[in-house]
Amino acid sequence: MAFDQLPPIGMGTFRLKGDVARDAVKSALSLGYRHIDTAQMYENEAAVGDGLTSSGIPRRDVFLTTKIWFDQLRASDLINSLRESTERLKTDHVDLALIHWPSPGDEVPMKEYLTALRDAQREGLTDHIGVSNFTCAHMDQARDILGDTPIFTNQVEVHPFLANRKVVDHARKLGIRVTGYMPLAVGRVMEDETLQRIGRNHNATAAQIALAWSSARGIVPIPASTRPEHQKANLDALKIELSAGEMDEINALDRNERVANPDFAPEWD
Template identity: 35%
Template sequence: MATKIPDIALNDGNTIPQLGFGVFQISPADTAGSVRTALDVGYRHIDTAEMYGNEAEVGHGVRTAGLAREDVYITSKLNNGAHRPDDARAAFQATLDALRSDYIDLFLIHWPLPTRYDGDFVATWKVLEEFQRDGRARSIGVSNFQVPHLERLAAEADVVPAVNQVEAHPYFTNDEVREYGLNHGIVTQAWSPIAQGAVLGDPTIADIADQVARTPAQVVLRWHVQRGDVIFPKSTNPKRIEENFRIFDFELDDAVMERITQLDRGESGRQGPHPDSFDYLPD
């Protein structure tokens, strides 16, 4: 029997597959083939972004996999250089054109950039609300938003983000942001779910993997699943793509879950930049 990926309900009435395939840092030349491999394995959610430079290749991979567009959930994200409303509108249309689709399942503000654009990510968010109203974005959300950013949206905007995609893994559980999401109906998507590979050699993870006869990556991804996170591991290795998919036929007990959670190092465990200061704009 084929593995059924759980769907998670969003606050807008839509659902999102809990496991996806990420294409961050996958070159355009390798993207279409990797996407086809993932779809052949059984993935039905692809996560890309304008800044990754491979949206067109994601679209090509989906089309050549022989699946109907409505059978594949696609997430993309707004380029950091396109936060001004008219720029955001043009960038969003460019995403649809690159994917060769008249809609996207989920579109996110990639970074809040509070030190850019006079800190006005609310105006950018209101443009995403337009995309949802006209049906070109089925769901909208944010990425790398901290609690104060989310509180500002709650006070000044009309739509609550459906998801918040943030760094989260055993070394940086990001509990404050996750807790806010749980309390306000915002699903957490975890990027860098294995801490860019840093947790895979951890003695605790290795010990648990031996106990449950799974790989360290499968153990960590399963931990995310049981916490309720949406995840999208990435790889160009077909064996690894399949391995990361096989995480729904075992469970971790409460004691094991807690052992992994206790690996949290707080801010020192963060692998990526801090959203309060990250200000990268593409050339």
């Protein structure tokens, strides 16, 4: 089927390799996930493809995202690299192709790589196109370049310690859905007393509360997990309804604590 919107939660695969990645994808799909996120830089596309094909779930029922690394942003490289990604993933197309990071120092003009990404979409290599780690200014520029071509999502870091409000609000204003990576702040949410206390109110874990908070903000979280019990708990988190007071308490945890901040990152909002 053709997806006209992002499934509400995805299975992230960052740092998962080989058999671990394959088994995690297969397990997630068996539990009901229908959104799998990978990237060229993760070096696990082949394993993700193995997990998908061995799961028994029809390819058309799974929303598959990959991301193009910044060394492949030249127009001549981008489409070839995406074609290679689909081959590793054992599919003829992905549902969503993202620019993983803006070109560091604008070495490759945004117009060049976004136009090439749109060309890849027109060639059928991807159903939808989007961006990742784009600032408000980057999103404005991308919107100007792509015109009527929809930007399906901006995938950015979002968790209770980095609410990323300015980017989330600006994306919403532009009609761009936000996908939140590292929604558990690489496990740090589990240690937070506020999240633990709210979790006790719902017979839930601090991690589940963090995911419920993201979802309540209209953000699609993509937690990475290898253990089936954690994968199921992450799915179940979307059933939790937080009160306005609980949302306010979690919002107050924001301290602009960024986990992913490489030296080539843009100047953040």
